Amino acid sequence: MNLRESAKGRIRCGELGEDRLISALVASLKAHPGVIAGPGDDCAVVDGAGAGELLLLKTDCVVEGVHFLPNEKPTAIGWKAMARTLSDFAAMSGRPRYALITLVAPREREARWTLELYRGLRSVADRFSVAIVGGETSSTAGPVVISISATGTVEKERWVSRAGGEAGDALFVTGKLGGSIRRKHLNFLPRIEESRWLTKHFRLHAMMDLSDGLGADLPRLAQASGVGFEIDERALPRTRGCSIAQAINDGEDYELLFALSPNDAAKLAVQWRKKFPQLPLTRIGHFTASSESAPPPSFHGFLHFS
Amino acid sequence: MNLRESAKGRIRCGELGEDRLISALVASLKAHPGVIAGPGDDCAVVDGAGAGELLLLKTDCVVEGVHFLPNEKPTAIGWKAMARTLSDFAAMSGRPRYALITLVAPREREARWTLELYRGLRSVADRFSVAIVGGETSSTAGPVVISISATGTVEKERWVSRAGGEAGDALFVTGKLGGSIRRKHLNFLPRIEESRWLTKHFRLHAMMDLSDGLGADLPRLAQASGVGFEIDERALPRTRGCSIAQAINDGEDYELLFALSPNDAAKLAVQWRKKFPQLPLTRIGHFTASSESAPPPSFHGFLHFS
Structure with a gap:
């Protein structure tokens, strides 16, 4: 399927797949x-900030029935909506600063529900010193949609894209993977502190946050960098009770995946343990020259719209 | 109805009204x-831009069945979604620069529809040199939601809020009011050029764009400025075939409403006619001391969520 075919109008979004659309x-x-940096990275990166800085822009939405169940607690829904957005700033080692909130909800939705939703949104925003500076509400005949857009900054010499990875780079992930749907997806902490520490002390080549699962996201990171990858699946840090396949494919981990020179890997491991003793950091493999390897068949991940 | 009551959870959004919620x-x-400037003005105004400038942030959404009909042309829907957002930058005399687009659409929506929607979004963005730098898609079981968030800048000495109006100020509107639903709401031009010209040559005290109708919006401008207003309803510039009530209440005019010193009013009228001979500029009344006047009963306007 290519762009020409899709323009004929016979292909529907569900068939096209989000990446291709x-x-x-x-x-x-x-x-x-x-x-x-425009579409295709975790945030857009643009000129317009103060001297020595870049502006980061991001929008992200959660939809009732897709990203959360209708009977979920509104504070948890709010937490997830804001935390997902801020996680994309962590992915670039940026500092989120301002957020706008769009709430599209049925007219009969209770005001209490809305206020509780905002309590969840605010909890995350306050924790990371992000100011909620506005937004919009509209009615709908359908499911609730919460869209967050956020603006932040990053020092020019500290922003990390997906595109800088090199063959031979060591690949690391924070935390544990898999099983997020059991609870974590509603109360995770965006890895902003960790990401800021990383670029203060190390030169990262490429980074992203894991939202669709390592199986979908690692191929994207490799492709953006023009390299291949090899993973030791047995080394993957798994949530208790999760299989390797779950760690690869469940998605919604919101952990950091990053690449740096293998020469820095040992020093990183030692310093990380001192700084973040509660949070595992695991070397899971390395980048290869692009023709060397292809994703193993278990790498399908979770894709919206497919 | 007050905040305490709403927190009891017995009030639903539809009853609460968007402004109160x-x-x-x-x-x-x-x-x-x-x-x-946070919530309550056309854009949020924050620090973080280059020297001498302020950052403007705005999010706006359109919902199928609320802001457009399901069978409307996707290019027209895209035009409206982007133009509405940029109109809020005109309201502050700002320059929009970057936009992010969130599209929540049913899975079976045709890819051709989506590409046409983007063509409409792009037409407006290109016309005003706004870069579309990213966005997101998600599926839904309900109506289409298109949410646009945009970032721009304004010189510190040129931004105009809603709050600076003074008793005695002359009130002006651009264009003609009423009947927008017949066509204009799908192909209007945000008044960015006009707004930029205004602050280059005149000191405006307060400004906003008319999205919910003069009847809803003028009381908001007056309230933000802590003043009252008096309008000569017969002087209102009406779209051909529209009554005074329609000019006041139809909404979706996307014209500028602004206040400036009565000493500047005559000079403005002359210079405007030279610069924008095709676009009417009409003096419709003036601000008063706050206790002098109350909105006439015909001023109900159009409010979402109510």
């Missing part, structure tokens, strides 16, 4: 001065 | 350094 949309956009 | 949510937010 986005590729088609992106291909239609004009280049623009001031845009340093 | 937002007031309740805003009251729960923490003050934050760097925030110059």
Whole structure:
């Protein structure tokens, strides 16, 4: 399937797949001065911040029935919506600063529910010193949609894209993978503190946050860097009770996946244990020259729209 | 009805009304350094831009069945979604620069529809040199939701809030009011060029864009400025075929409403006619001391969530 076929209008979004649909949309956009990294990375990176800094822009949404169940507690839904967005700033070692909230909800939704939702949104925002500076509400005949857009900054010399990985780089993940749906997806902490510490002390080559599962996300990181990868599946840090396949494919881990020179790997492991003794950091494999390896068949991950 | 009642959870959003719900949510937010104007104005105004400038942040959404009909052309829907957002930058005399797009659509929606929607979004963005730098798609079991978030800048000495109006100020509106639903709401031009020209040559005291109708929006402008107003209803510039009531209450005009010193009013009228001969500018009344006047009963406007 290619862009030409999709333009005929016979392909539906569900068939096209999110990555391909986005590729088609992106291909239609004009280049623009001031845009340093556009669609395809965790945040957009643009000019317009103060001296020595870049502006980071991100939008993310959660939909009732897709990202949370209708009977879920509104504070937990709010937490997840805000934490997901801030996790994309962690992915670039950025500092989120301001957020806007769009709430599309049925007219008969209780005001108490809405206030509780905001309590959840606020808990995460306050924890990371993010100011909620506005938003919008609208009614709908359908499920609730909560869309968060956030703006932040990163020092020019500290932002990490997906594209800088090199063959031979050591690959690390924070935390444990798999089983997020049991609870973690509603109360995880975006890895902002960890990500900021990493770029203060080490030169990372590439980084992203794991939202769709290592199986979907690692191939994206490798592709953006123009490299391949090899993973020791037995080394993957698994949530208690999860299989290797679950660790690879469940998704919604919101942990960091990053690449750096193998020469820095040993020093990183030692310093990390001192700084973050409660949070595992695991070397899971390495980048290879692009033709050397292909994703193993177990790497399908979770993709919206597919 | 007050915040205490709403917190009991017996009030539903539809009853609470958007303005009151937002007031309740805003009251729960923490003050934050760097925030110059938060919820309640057309855009949020924050620190973080380059020297001498302020950062403007805005999010806006359109919902199928609320803001557009399901059988509307996707290019027109895209145009409206983007133009509405940019109109809020015009309201502050700002320059929009970057936009992110969130599309929540049923899985079976055709890819062609989505590409056409983007064509509409792009047409407006390109016209005003706004870069679309990313976004997100998600599926839903309900109506389509398109949420746009945009970032822009304004020179510190040129931004215009809703709050600076003074008793005695002359009130002006651009264009003609009423009947937007017949076509204009799908192909209007945000008044960015006009707004930028205004603050280059005149000192405006307060400004906003008319999205919910003069009848809903003028009382908001007056309230934000702590003043009252008097309008000559017969002087209102009406779309051909529209009554005074329609000009006041239809909504979706996306024209500028602004206040400036009566000493500048005559000079403005002359210079405007030279610069924008095709676009009417009409003096519709003036601000009064706050206790002098109350909105006439015909001023109900159009409010979402009510």
